[in-house]
Amino acid sequence: MRRILVPTDFSEQARNAFEVAVAVARRTGAAIKLLHVIEAPSYNYAPTFSATGDIIAPYNNNMEQVYVLQLMETTRGQMEQLINTVEHKGVDVVQEVDVDKVINKIKRTIREDDVDLVVMGSKGASGLDEFLVGSNTEKVVRSAECPVLTVKRREPNFDVREIVLASDFRREVSQAMDRFKAFQSLFDARLHLVYINTPGAFESSSNVRQKLEETTEKYGLRNYSINVYNDSVEEEGIMHFANDIGADLIMMATHGRTGFSHLLSGSIAEDLVNHTQIPVLTFHIK
Template identity: 30%
Template sequence: MKKILVPTDFSECAKASEKYAEFLAKKTGAELLYLHIIHTPVDWSKLTKDQEHLFPEIMESIAKAKESLKSRIKAAESMGITAAKLLIFNNTNEKIHRYAEDENIDLVVMGSHGQYGFRDHIIGTNTYSMLRRSKMPVVVVKKEIENPKLETLVFATNFQSEMGSSFAKIEQLAEELKVKLHILYVNTPNNFKGTYDIINQGRSFLKEYSNYNYDIHIVDSLSVERGIIQFLEHGEYDGIAAITEGKSDFAQYFSPSITENLISMSNKPIISLKASGK
């Protein structure tokens, strides 16, 4: 992992994601890039210096943003982290995932209000967009973690062959983050299977798609997200890895709404990765 992006609007919500991004950058040795977007009424890049003075409020916002970014870089560097800033002037509706792709980002860390309600307002427009569109993994942090730790991740899977390539990406990400994966199958009423059927299917899946041996954990629950939360409550786990997007019953583990519900229901960091080929 070479580059981590943390978009920030300098709010308390963003502060939590900044701190976690700093922790991950130090853990992996990756460069940390702070991104701040200032929405302007016109294309700022085309203005002359004289024309810029026609928008004193925007100029003040730019000056404050530069100072805030500068202080964050200084703090990161004091922790031994290589850091840089990206200040964008944007008068369009272009989303953050475009900038992440342009900068060859490996991982994006974002904040969330993390409460039940209308997704676009509660999770946050930019975070909501990144979960559904980002080609790179997105870590969603709901609250500031005083002493962050990332040694274990819970990953729920249905052991279908369609998940094979996505599982390989999760396993690779776990290697880069230096964490241990705990494989979980949530047995729901709509897709109920016998314990030994699940174990045999899981062993065949892992034999074909995994580079390591894993224990298979099974939880019976009314829904996938509820099963994951119940499993988290009975063990020492540091985060959740989730695949988003899918179709038919395959969407049981791939639906963006599952990831969004997990963000609402858990205070653990959520690492979201788009399904392969989506």
């Protein structure tokens, strides 16, 4: 792991994410980029004309430039304050402030900087706000081409000992397994494979255990446990199981569906990011 991206809005959760990113960087030797994106508003003012009637510059451009310059100055101060409040001695930290759409900039930075891991804070959401609005964190989880680690609460000593890997353990998980194994190895943690049995998609425990055993053999897993957990819905089952074993991290692969299919099917990974206090590591599979 060489590059970690930490998008920040200077919230408490974003600071917590930076703290976790520093802990991961200390173990891997990775460099961290702190990124803040300013989304400048658009105004519909009349343009400015010369004496001959030619357009010199739209008035809204002048207004936006002043507004953005003021924001940039404020943001630089906030960035310095953030860097100074998290102890990061020995970790290479760079900062960037840009004017763009948040998601577009994050996706472009992941691609252009060849980012290995995104660490983001999440405030969570519920009810109508979750359905209508969502969050930038959810959008990154849905679309990022690298693993995304979401953090809510402060984790001053981010030392992962117990990891939950929740999946249906079908063929698609193979795309993410190497990444998940690397994260387990990074912390020398115990991996708990869990299949959530629900009334709507019930399988016999013997069949599920056989599937999980085949998975462990196929990918050469070490230091693991195999678990079948019954619950009403998958998301709640994962959270209940993780709480039962005192998990430090939940790992999941996500299909990253968008648009109408996403509204119909939802995303368990995004639901977890919204509702659990435990850090969640997701990897978008195609």
